[in-house]
Amino acid sequence: MLSVRNLSITFAMYEAGLRRRAITPIAGLDLDVRAGELLGVIGASGSGKSLLAHAVLGILPSNASAAGQIWFKGELLTPARQEALRGKEIALIPQSVGFLDPLMRVGRQVRRAAQLSGASSPVEAQRRIFERYGLRPQDARLYPFQLSGGMARRVLVSTAAVGQASLIIADEPTPGLHPEVVAETLRHMRELADEGRAVLLITHDVGAALTVADRIAVFYAGTTVEVAPVADFQGDGAALRHPYTRALWRALPQNEFISLPGAQPTPDDLPAGCLFAPRCPLATAECRAARPELRPVRGGWARCIHVES
Amino acid sequence: MLKAEQISFRYTHNGPWILRDVSLAIEAGEVVGLSAPSGRGKTTLGKILAGYLPPLTGRVSLNGAPLPKSGYCPVQLIFQHPELAINPRWRMKRVLEEAFVPSAELLRDLGIEAGWLNRWPHELSGGELQRFAVARALGPATRYVIADEMTTMLDANTQAHIWQVVLDHVRRRKLGLLVVSHDAALLGRLCTQIISLPHL
Numbered sequence: 001m002l003s004v005r006n007l008s009i010t011f012a013m014y015e016a017g018l019r020r021r022a023i024t025p026i027a028g029l030d031l032d033v034r035a036g037e038l039l040g041v042i043g044a045s046g047s048g049k050s051l052l053a054h055a056v057l058g059i060l061p062s063n064a065s066a067a068g069q070i071w072f073k074g075e076l077l078t079p080a081r082q083e084a085l086r087g088k089e090i091a092l093i094p095q096s097v098g099f100l101d102p103l104m105r106v107g108r109q110v111r112r113a114a115q116l117s118g119a120s121s122p123v124e125a126q127r128r129i130f131e132r133y134g135l136r137p138q139d140a141r142l143y144p145f146q147l148s149g150g151m152a153r154r155v156l157v158s159t160a161a162v163g164q165a166s167l168i169i170a171d172e173p174t175p176g177l178h179p180e181v182v183a184e185t186l187r188h189m190r191e192l193a194d195e196g197r198a199v200l201l202i203t204h205d206v207g208a209a210l211t212v213a214d215r216i217a218v219f220y221a222g223t224t225v226e227v228a229p230v231a232d233f234q235g236d237g238a239a240l241r242h243p244y245t246r247a248l249w250r251a252l253p254q255n256e257f258i259s260l261p262g263a264q265p266t267p268d269d270l271p272a273g274c275l276f277a278p279r280c281p282l283a284t285a286e287c288r289a290a291r292p293e294l295r296p297v298r299g300g301w302a303r304c305i306h307v308e309s
Numbered sequence: 310m311l312k313a314e315q316i317s318f319r320y321t322h323n324g325p326w327i328l329r330d331v332s333l334a335i336e337a338g339e340v341v342g343l344s345a346p347s348g349r350g351k352t353t354l355g356k357i358l359a360g361y362l363p364p365l366t367g368r369v370s371l372n373g374a375p376l377p378k379s380g381y382c383p384v385q386l387i388f389q390h391p392e393l394a395i396n397p398r399w400r401m402k403r404v405l406e407e408a409f410v411p412s413a414e415l416l417r418d419l420g421i422e423a424g425w426l427n428r429w430p431h432e433l434s435g436g437e438l439q440r441f442a443v444a445r446a447l448g449p450a451t452r453y454v455i456a457d458e459m460t461t462m463l464d465a466n467t468q469a470h471i472w473q474v475v476l477d478h479v480r481r482r483k484l485g486l487l488v489v490s491h492d493a494a495l496l497g498r499l500c501t502q503i504i505s506l507p508h509l
């Protein structure tokens with residue numbers, strides 16, 4: 001459904017005195033998601049997770065330029081095609097109601113999304129999607145600020161699911177919510193995949209992603225370091241491929257709760273070789289010489305020269 | 310001992326009760342977990358314990374005396390969203406040193422890099438900002454820390470790191486710690502005792 005190949009994103013920044021500086025927060029980002037599959041995209045803040053969503057939707061800010069390839073349904077995704085598909089074939093579930101129009105009743109916003117995606121009767125489509133997500137007919141008359149946390153989630157999912165989008169991108173859809181709302185939102189993500197859509201679930205929360213995803217893509221400093229089936233996240237993490245993924249897994253409170261020293265490098269100060277080398281317990285001189293390629297390893301992918309295939 | 314006795318609270322005169330007759334006590338050196346079905350009561354209780362909000366009825370006491378009304382509060386509260394607790398128009402150095410100058414050792418332990426001090430809050434990530442919030446809360450006059458969903462928005466690695474630092478201070482300085490979280494695994498890992506607020 002969606003393939004991202006060697007994506008990089010560069011921002012032109014103007015500093016005081018109009019000196020121009022370029023930073024590249026994403027370099028070497030790869031992933032695939034198939035119809036009917038839920039791919040969890042995890043990483044710390046600054047790993048490039050949200051930029052990926054914006055790049056696929058074609059809504060990067062104007063001072064950003066992207067290189068690499070994004071394929072959607074077997075065809076290259078050009079800016080013109082992105083604009084034509086956005087909201088129809090490719091839909092976003094944003095982080096917060098801040099992405100909705102604050103001055104428009106939510107029912108109307110969902111009907112507008114239905115219309116954009118080509119529904120023959122937007123009114124009927126909105127009525128049905130509200131029913132599906134347990135929203136009452138009268139909730140359609142509310143404004144975004146009047147929604148509780150749980151209702152806001154359901155409305156945001158409704159705007160993406162009301163149409164026929166075959167790719168749904170959820171960007172951090174469970175920010176600091178009550179556990180019941182988190183569980184419900186995750187269940188909705190899973191259902192969308194089970195209907196045959198491709199779902200990208202972007203989150204900082206490994207535990208949440210593991211409960212519903214089929215595979216997990218792990219981002220670090222703007223690059224994909226591993227893609228793994230969820231079943232590999234178990235026990236001491238021996239089935240995982242990349243040292244960073246293993247560190248994230250071990251850091252969970254239900255596992256060892258130990259952290260890895262150091263910090264993710266910033267885009268203006270990237271190391272020459274493997275981006276993880278400054279923190280990697282297995283790093284050698286060879287690691288510091290060149291960026292490792294992402295390569296197939298045991299039914300997944302890893303960007304590490306010392307992992308045996 | 311930090312003690313809350315028979316605390317009740319609601320935001321408006323006729324509004325719903327957020328807290329009703331809640332009592333709890335935390336000893337110096339103790340790590341207590343707080344879980345509850347709804348989020349609002351927990352956050353309100355945290356604010357009352359740290360003196361941000363006065364309870365409608367009941368009282369909060371620290372070693373038998375009321376909390377000080379001015380100056381650095383010995384009960385420090387750390388929120389889920391650090392950006393809401395930080396003045397967006399100050400550079401991070403000023404934010405950090407608002408009440409006291411944290412030691413170089415504390416900054417190093419928290420992984421706060423020298424370069425971050427000259428940045429504006431919006432130039433840092435949530436995880437970086439939360440490290441500043443923790444540094445500010447671990448002042449020499451701090452006796453108790455209330456951590457309200459402190460690491461909910463952070464990745465697992467940053468979460469484990471920040472807790473290591475906080476727990477280390479709790480042990481060395483015999484601080485009392487209240488961990489407010491919905492994450493049962495986290496509470497189980499950190500706390501010697503877990504209390505839950507009843508449904509209202």
Ligand code: SF4
Binds near residue numbers: 242277281287305306
């Ligand atoms: S390439 Fe080397 S430094 Fe990078 S993750 Fe693998 S072992 Fe570690």
